Amino acid sequence: xxxxxxxxxxxxxxxxxxxxxxxxxxxxxxxxxxxxxxxxxxxxxxxxxxxxxxxxxxxxxxxxxxxxxxxxxxxxxxxxxxxxxxxxxxxxxxxxxxxxxxxxxxxxxxxxxxxxxxxxxxxxxxxxxxxxxxxxxxxxxxxxxxxxxxxxxxxxxxxxxxxxxxxxxxxxxxxxxxxxxxxxxxxxxxxxxxxxxxxxxxxxxxxxxxxxxxxxxxxxxxxxxxxxxxxxxxxxxxxxxxxxxxxxxxxxxxxxxxxxxxxxxxxxxxxxxxxxxxxxxxxxxxxxxxxxxxxxxxxxxxxxxxxxxxxxxxxxxxxxxxxxxxxxxxxxxxxxxxxxxxxxxxxxxxxxxxxxxxxxxxxxxxxxxxxxxxxxxxxxxxxxxxxxxxxxxxxxxxxxxxxxxxxxxxxxxxx
Amino acid sequence: xxxxxxxxxxxxxxxxxxxxxxxxxxxxxxxxxxxxxxxxxxxxxxxxxxxxxxxxxxxxxxxxxxxxxxxxxxxxxxxxxxxxxxxxxxxxxxxxxxxxxxxxxxxxxxxxxxxxxxxxxxxxxxxxxxxxxxxxxxxxxxxxxxxxxxxxxxxxxxxxxxxxxxxxxxxxxxxxxxxxxxxxxxxxxxxxxxxxxxxxxxxxxxxxxxxxxxxxxxxxxxxxxxxxxxxxxxxxxxxxxxxxxxxxxxxxxxxxxxxxxxxxxxxxxxxxxxxxxxxxxxxxxxxxxxxxxxxxxxxxxxxxxxxxxxxxxxxxxxxxxxxxxxxxxxxxxxxxxxxxxxxxxxxxxxxxxxxxxxxxxxxxxxxxxxxxxxxxxxxxxxxxxxxxxxxxxxxxxxxxxxxxxxxxxxxxxxxxxxxxxxxxx
Numbered sequence: 001x002x003x004x005x006x007x008x009x010x011x012x013x014x015x016x017x018x019x020x021x022x023x024x025x026x027x028x029x030x031x032x033x034x035x036x037x038x039x040x041x042x043x044x045x046x047x048x049x050x051x052x053x054x055x056x057x058x059x060x061x062x063x064x065x066x067x068x069x070x071x072x073x074x075x076x077x078x079x080x081x082x083x084x085x086x087x088x089x090x091x092x093x094x095x096x097x098x099x100x101x102x103x104x105x106x107x108x109x110x111x112x113x114x115x116x117x118x119x120x121x122x123x124x125x126x127x128x129x130x131x132x133x134x135x136x137x138x139x140x141x142x143x144x145x146x147x148x149x150x151x152x153x154x155x156x157x158x159x160x161x162x163x164x165x166x167x168x169x170x171x172x173x174x175x176x177x178x179x180x181x182x183x184x185x186x187x188x189x190x191x192x193x194x195x196x197x198x199x200x201x202x203x204x205x206x207x208x209x210x211x212x213x214x215x216x217x218x219x220x221x222x223x224x225x226x227x228x229x230x231x232x233x234x235x236x237x238x239x240x241x242x243x244x245x246x247x248x249x250x251x252x253x254x255x256x257x258x259x260x261x262x263x264x265x266x267x268x269x270x271x272x273x274x275x276x277x278x279x280x281x282x283x284x285x286x287x288x289x290x291x292x293x294x295x296x297x298x299x300x301x302x303x304x305x306x307x308x309x310x311x312x313x314x315x316x317x318x319x320x321x322x323x324x325x326x327x328x329x330x331x332x333x334x335x336x337x338x339x340x341x342x343x344x345x346x347x348x349x350x351x352x353x354x355x356x357x358x359x360x361x362x363x364x365x366x367x368x369x370x371x372x373x374x375x376x377x378x379x380x381x382x383x384x385x386x387x388x389x390x391x392x393x394x395x396x397x398x399x400x401x402x403x404x405x406x407x408x409x410x411x412x413x414x415x
Numbered sequence: 416x417x418x419x420x421x422x423x424x425x426x427x428x429x430x431x432x433x434x435x436x437x438x439x440x441x442x443x444x445x446x447x448x449x450x451x452x453x454x455x456x457x458x459x460x461x462x463x464x465x466x467x468x469x470x471x472x473x474x475x476x477x478x479x480x481x482x483x484x485x486x487x488x489x490x491x492x493x494x495x496x497x498x499x500x501x502x503x504x505x506x507x508x509x510x511x512x513x514x515x516x517x518x519x520x521x522x523x524x525x526x527x528x529x530x531x532x533x534x535x536x537x538x539x540x541x542x543x544x545x546x547x548x549x550x551x552x553x554x555x556x557x558x559x560x561x562x563x564x565x566x567x568x569x570x571x572x573x574x575x576x577x578x579x580x581x582x583x584x585x586x587x588x589x590x591x592x593x594x595x596x597x598x599x600x601x602x603x604x605x606x607x608x609x610x611x612x613x614x615x616x617x618x619x620x621x622x623x624x625x626x627x628x629x630x631x632x633x634x635x636x637x638x639x640x641x642x643x644x645x646x647x648x649x650x651x652x653x654x655x656x657x658x659x660x661x662x663x664x665x666x667x668x669x670x671x672x673x674x675x676x677x678x679x680x681x682x683x684x685x686x687x688x689x690x691x692x693x694x695x696x697x698x699x700x701x702x703x704x705x706x707x708x709x710x711x712x713x714x715x716x717x718x719x720x721x722x723x724x725x726x727x728x729x730x731x732x733x734x735x736x737x738x739x740x741x742x743x744x745x746x747x748x749x750x751x752x753x754x755x756x757x758x759x760x761x762x763x764x765x766x767x768x769x770x771x772x773x774x775x776x777x778x779x780x781x782x783x784x785x786x787x788x789x790x791x792x793x794x795x796x797x798x799x800x801x802x803x804x805x806x807x808x809x810x811x812x813x814x815x816x817x818x819x820x821x822x823x824x825x826x827x828x829x830x831x832x833x834x835x836x837x838x839x840x
Contacts, residue, residue, distance in 0.1 A: 129718050280555070
């Protein structure tokens with residue numbers, strides 16, 4: 001059971017405190033309710049580029065990192081299609097340094113031209129390192145465009161193209177800040193060796209004076225229900241053929257999400273899972289195969305991806321995957337298998353909650369979903385999943401009309 | 416309130432750091448057990464550290480294959496049954512193979528520990544290394560290698576180690592397709608017999624530890640033909656390359672180059688080692704380092720650049736590692752040498768040194784959060800045959816190493832002629 005207290009400030013900032021006196025540290029986590037899905041389709045990659053700029057100095061403080069490091073702290077941030085999260089950890093005695101830094105960049109950035117110029121280049125190198133200069137690096141670019149036709153999940157967090165990042169202007173940066181970075185679009189979590197009263201006082205002092213700003217109302221295009229199978233084939237300088245299959249699933253807060261999550265664990269995620277045992281060990285068609293889902297806030301996708309053993313016909317491999325799915329749809333799973341994936345979930349949650357930093361970011365994420373107490377309630381939601389739920393959802397999710405398939409073929413020019 | 420003025424802080428160097436001592440016991444066969452009880456979650460981590468790393472193998476890949484296939488069949492259980500036994504209880508049994516040691520680890524809810532130890536016992540006593548399992552392992556290893564060989568950073572990592580230590584040394588060796596092809600079950604069984612069945616073992620436990628830990632471990636591991644490890648550091652001659660500069664084309668379409676600049680450095684027993692950690696942080700050890708500030712934050716040549724000391728027992732190396740745009744690789748290397756020169760010629764200013772000290776101490780304070788992190792510090796001390804005071808001496812080195820000493824160290828070690836230089840693109 002993870003204890004926390006919540007209050008909302010007059011300017012709309014939601015604040016959660018989680019006290020843990022066993023650590024000498026404190027974590028200050030600020031989540032902004034903005035991700036790549038909120039971007040203009042002509043200016044993608046912006047939420048993430050903006051995250052970099054948040055370290056380029058704020059209105060009263062020329063640099064973010066140094067004062068935090070002097071206080072013995074460290075920090076990082078990440079952007080997803082749904083949200084942007086900033087976190088720092090420092091000795092509890094120096095907690096006020098984090099309030100000073102985080103409140104100033106919520107108040108306003110310095111909007112430095114130099115910072116924008118440098119970070120554009122840095123993000124372009126990040127783009128190259130992860131998505132161009134790696135075999136199969138562009139696969140998610142292609143998959144998202146295949147699976148999503150309307151919803152902005154159709155582009156990656158890093159952006160749809162290098163050009164969008166290269167073209168970003170200081171005006172874009174300012175507009176984005178004013179639209180999304182204000183107390184009413186943010187959640188602050190303070191966790192570790194603190195007192196509730198201390199957090200309240202520090203919040204009033206540092207965040208209280210920040211104007212509420214305008215609450216951003218999200219109104220995204222809804223992805224229409226897929227009504228026929230989709231297929232794409234590409235050929236590239238990669239050593240092995242690979243197959244990717246995707247199916248639409250449910251929003252993060254839908255009860256059927258938990259069923260889908262357990263189905264992915266049944267199919268993969270260990271040496272005794274179905275796809276590994278059948279397709280890697282017994283049939284020897286794949287050298288590795290995984291099933292997972294993206295865990296996104298809006299309706300996400302279930303994915304099966306695998307690399308084929310050299311010499312295997314890709315259509316045969318695809319059929320073998322489908323045969324496993326049909327088996328699931330016809331026979332369902334055993335009581336033991338269900339117990340296994342529930343046990344796995346229970347253990348995974350216990351391990352995840354070991355560090356204060358994880359607890360802080362989980363609380364922020366659950367609060368964004370609408371209820372921070374989900375951190376304590378979710379295990380019960382998994383425990384409530386029945387054999388019938390699994391059977392029913394495997395039939396609905398793995399419907400062929402809900403499926404997009406990508407064959408990523410080797411042109412055999414390497415190795 | 417003036418937002419331009421930073422709130423007062425307590426210098427992290429004024430904090431008193433303490434490393435929680437471990438509990439020690441010996442099993443009936445002499446196997447040492449080190450444990451840390453801490454943390455609110457009812458979870459436990461058990462690490463079985465065998466002296467069965469690639470140091471001991473007669474030909475490439477045997478140690479890693481043996482370690483990996485410990486989970487692929489015993490006289491009592493198939494690979495599937497072993498996996499299911501662990502996964503049914505939501506636990507993870509992982510294997511990893513290093514140079515001196517190889518590790519089998521178990522992570523589980525403490526309430527399930529008693530059901531899982533018999534499976535570990537079975538793996539340590541009755542593994543059979545079936546031919547079919549080895550064939551799958553070989554095939555999948557080759558497939559993985561094919562993909563990795565296309566990545567410049569993977570190729571660069573292998574090559575730089577081979578230049579530093581020589582390909583014949585366990586730290587510099589790497590496997591090719593033909594090495595994987597020649598693996599056979601007879602060699603694996605012989606390795607298993609020598610280094611697991613009759614090997615030496617140390618056990619590290621952390622988390623919510625049961626009160627009768629020693630009794631439970633004795634039941635499952637205390638009667639095996641195992642012995643207490645000899646922790647003294649082994650020595651094997653290294654054979655560094657003569658040539659110093661390498662440019663390798665791996666992928667004609669590459670848009671970035673993987674840069675590795677490296678020089679041999681003594682192991683943790685050397686008196687300079689603890690102080691060098693401070694110099695390394697100033698140079699390239701964290702986000703606020705000189706290399707990062709200059710090459711990423713000033714010039715935008717890379718997404719990230721770091722320097723670090725390799726985590727080896729016998730002989731270490733100091734590395735600078737980055738992936739930079741293909742057209743700016745040479746400019747990046749030039750800047751790296753410029754930063755070395757600055758450290759040799761100008762003392763680090765008091766403000767910067769204080770920042771780095773505070774950052775490092777704060778980092779250690781953060782790393783002591785939780786039982787797994789604490790046992791990992793102890794494991795490092797024990798396996799490297801260091802004094803128990805090593806942790807405190809390292810903290811002292813952070814607090815007291817002066818700018819003059821750091822400049823002397825830079826003149827001793829950050830000398831371009833001592834470094835190998837490699838770009839793979």
